[in-house]
Amino acid sequence: MKVKNIVLVHxxxxxxxxxxxxxxxxxxxxxxxxxSRIRQSRWRTTWxxxxxxxxxxxxxxxxxxxxxxxxxxxxxNGSQGRRACVYHCFCxxxxxxxxxxxxxxxxxxxxxxIQPPQDGYLFLDRAKFPASFAAxxxxxxxxxxxxxxVPWGVAALSGAISEPAWKAKPSWYLVVTEDKMIPPxxxxxxxxxxxxxxxxxxxxxxxxxxxxxxxxALIEQAAEGVKAASA
Numbered sequence: 001m002k003v004k005n006i007v008l009v010h011x012x013x014x015x016x017x018x019x020x021x022x023x024x025x026x027x028x029x030x031x032x033x034x035x036s037r038i039r040q041s042r043w044r045t046t047w048x049x050x051x052x053x054x055x056x057x058x059x060x061x062x063x064x065x066x067x068x069x070x071x072x073x074x075x076x077n078g079s080q081g082r083r084a085c086v087y088h089c090f091c092x093x094x095x096x097x098x099x100x101x102x103x104x105x106x107x108x109x110x111x112x113x114i115q116p117p118q119d120g121y122l123f124l125d126r127a128k129f130p131a132s133f134a135a136x137x138x139x140x141x142x143x144x145x146x147x148x149x150v151p152w153g154v155a156a157l158s159g160a161i162s163e164p165a166w167k168a169k170p171s172w173y174l175v176v177t178e179d180k181m182i183p184p185x186x187x188x189x190x191x192x193x194x195x196x197x198x199x200x201x202x203x204x205x206x207x208x209x210x211x212x213x214x215x216x217a218l219i220e221q222a223a224e225g226v227k228a229a230s231a
Contacts, residue, residue: 003083003226004031005061006219007053011089012152013124013133014145014206018066021212022219031220062222063165065089066208083226085165086219088174088208090182091190092161099157101186110180121151132180134206145206166194170229172222173198174207174215181205197225 006026008019025031054061064086090101105111113128124133129146137145165171173191175198177184182205191198199221201207201214208215 003060003062003223005057005059006031006223007057007061007063009063009065011066012122012156013149014066015150018145018206018209022208022216025212025216026219029216029220031216031223060226062086062219062226064219084169084222085171086174086222087166087171087191087194087196088176088215091164091166091171091173091187091194091196093164093190093193094162094167095160097158097160100160105183106185109183109185112181117154118151120154122154122157123149123151133204134209135178135180135204136210137204137206141209142206145209164194166196170222170225171196172218172225174218175200176205176207177202179203179205197221 008016008023010016010018054063060083062084066088090096090098092098092101102112110132113125113132115123115125124146126146126149129149130137130139130142134142134145171194173187173194173196175184175187175191177200179187188198199214199218201211203211203214
């Protein structure tokens with residue numbers, strides 16, 4: 001049976017509304033079921049909310065993550081029903097965190113314009129947000145994204161992964177070649193380590209907003225891959 005439960009997980013500094021374009025494509029093509037959800041709550045130190053959403057599904061699900069997310073495999077119901085993961089993010093390994101992954105970037109690599117903590121939360125520099133996060137998004141929308149940032153709990157930087165989902169589940173990875181938040185070379189390295197099926201697309205870190213088509217296509221590819229593997 002084809003997996004039709006798709007859980008879309010937003011990353012730091014943004015909310016689930018950015019998935020609208022991908023969501024509409026998947027609903028139109030009947031890839032996503034009516035029971036699926038876009039994760040809306042804020043990142044702090046864990047990914048409890050996606051686990052709750054997974055547990056609420058009526059069947060196996062594909063988990064899709066953006067930015068900081070690795071599908072930590074520990075959970076009660078959700079992980080048992082998860083069939084695959086789709087990444088455009090830090091595909092972290094055991095014991096890794098955002099802090100360890102962004103430490104000591106190679107010369108010339110882009111550095112996310114994260115500002116000093118404010119009351120325990122992090123923001124990106126608003127003036128630098130469009131170029132770093134959403135370079136191929138329309139200027140007006142990119143400015144709105146910068147002004148409507150969701151605060152990211154500072155403790156999330158050091159939140160380490162205990163057991164990466166990609167060690168137990170098949171994975172697909174979207175490498176975005178113009179990403180200024182996560183260097184493409186790092187994306188390729190992480191996806192290779194995970195043994196992911198890789199698709200490369202030219203675009204910004206916010207490709208799910210600017211180019212929902214390729215993102216939805218990769219999710220559909222994952223759904224078909226799971227179907228073929230279980231046939």
